[in-house]
Amino acid sequence: MYSKELAELGFVIFRRQNENGGIKPHLFIRFKSKEGRLLTFAVDTTRIPSSQSPPDAYLITHAHSDHYGKSAMLSESSYCSEETAHALEIRYEKTYKGQTFQNGSCFSICGVEIQTFDVFHAPGSSAFYFENALGNSILITGDVKDARFLPKCDILLTEASYGDPADLSCYFKDDIGGLHQAVLSHIGERRIAFGAYEFGKSQKAVSILRGMGYNGPIAMNKKTLSLTEKFVDGAGNLIDLNGGGLNPEVDSESEAALCHEIKTPAQICDENDCRICIVPIGDLYSFGADTRKYVLTCRADYPFENIRLSDHLDVDGLTQMVRDISPKLTVIYHPNKSPRTDRFAQHLEKNGFKAFSINQIQNLVGNEKQLKSE
Helix, strand or coil: CCHHHHHHHCEEEEEEECCCCCECCCEEEEEECCCCCEEEEEECCCCCCHHHCCCCEEECCCCCHHHCHHHHCCCCCEEEEHHHHHHHHHHHCCCCCCEEECCCCEEEECCEEEEEEECCCCCCCEEEEEECCCCCEEEECCCCCCCCCCCCCCEEEEECCCCCCCCHHHCCCCCHHHHHHHHHHHCCCCEEEEECCCCCHHHHHHHHHHHCCCCCCEEECHHHHHHHHHHCCCCCCEEEHHHHCCCCCCCCHHHHHHHCCCCCHHHHHHHCCCCEEEECHHHHHHCCCCEEEEEECCCCCCCCEEECCCCCCCHHHHHHHHHHHCCCEEEEEECCCCHHHHHHHHHHHHCCCCEEEHHHCCCEECCHHHHHHC
16 A cells, blocks of 8 residues: 555655564665665664665664664664663663764765754654655654654654544643642652653653752662663752662572562662652552552553653644644554554544555565575
């Protein structure tokens, strides 16, 4: 579907099989550069073995795990912002081996001029814009929180994390006032624990808390703490909740008990007179009834009171983004394997835009390792 329209614009979008016969995440773009060179760029996908004709570049929009930078960061042909590279290194404890750029700058890949734009989704999140030999343009956004600075283009590759028009949870505004009220209502009386993803949402929450004037200690796990210290100016006093956990160099809980006392997050907070915690959502269960628990999300499927705080555009914002950018064709490529990509594509079609989802891509390149063995 839409292969003819893409071909007329000078682009081919396809997917690849992995070694197990499944389909690799997200997608690949093949086009001819203005210098006449045939190139392939991978978008938010895992690496291809060197024996299987890897792409000319891996574009990593940001450091969330569902955009597969953990794999692509090990290729010298990977490209991401300096902030994204730092975040990948902290999150996965591996050295980033690719190329970096300052978000908002221009750089070259194989002679193709790439313009980047901040989409304000997570620290370092970037959109990529470039043109092919025909002068037609493509814009790859990843996840988006603010689209005001994105340029017009011929082909738009974007997300639909909250793109289902039939789902009420896909319509929202950030409830920063609700976060303020949660703190003002309970601080000094009981502990407050906020459930949030370790990268992006946790740093946003710290920025809001410090901005509202809360100067006390905030407890979080070690990796979230490292990310917060790196990406939040004036993060203030942060307490490591892993300080009382198991020693990673010992093999059992009983052996660890011989090394030091195992302490719960609540005990660590009490010892440090810390009244606010920001933890992964699953860790909220470790706190007892003496803790007021919230989850910072627009999703409605968690058993905790939620405060709507998102690092995405809602369905109206995504629709307005497409309207402002005015592409000839929109490809919805994220979330991977999600029905929301189909639903948002259908929503755009109903609103007069040509669109299709990653689930409709018929161009599939076989596993070359399997083909050679047959």
